[in-house]
Amino acid sequence: MLEAIDRLLGMLERHFAAEERFFALTSYPHTPAHKIEHRVLCHMARHIRGAVVIPRDVSFVGLSLRHFVQAMVEHIIEIDLGYRDYLHEVE
Numbered sequence: 666m667l668e669a670i671d672r673l674l675g676m677l678e679r680h681f682a683a684e685e686r687f688f689a690l691t692s693y694p695h696t697p698a699h700k701i702e703h704r705v706l707c708h709m710a711r712h713i714r715g716a717v718v719i720p721r722d723v724s725f726v727g728l729s730l731r732h733f734v735q736a737m738v739e740h741i742i743e744i745d746l747g748y749r750d751y752l753h754e755v756e
């Protein structure tokens with residue numbers, strides 16, 4: 666499970682870095698707040714990793730994963746879709 670979380674963390678950090686490079690190439694106005702969202706999501710993922718490393722009640726890890734997935738879906742719908750109007754600037 667730890668290996669899967671480490672892969673997820675790596676993918677998450679690479680994806681967010683790619684998004685943030687895109688922001689730098691456009692006039693997207695919400696870069697600071699969006700970057701903070703990315704940091705919070707990475708922090709959540711690292712917190713889950715920590716919960717797996719330190720033996721805890723399995724339900725704690727499951728609940729943390731559920732909250733993380735919900736936060737990711739909300740981020741995609743409420744935050745990521747906000748930069749689609751700026752995609753044409755890098756075509």
Ligand SMILES: [Fe+2]
Nearest residue numbers: 684699744745
């Ligand atoms: Fe994002």
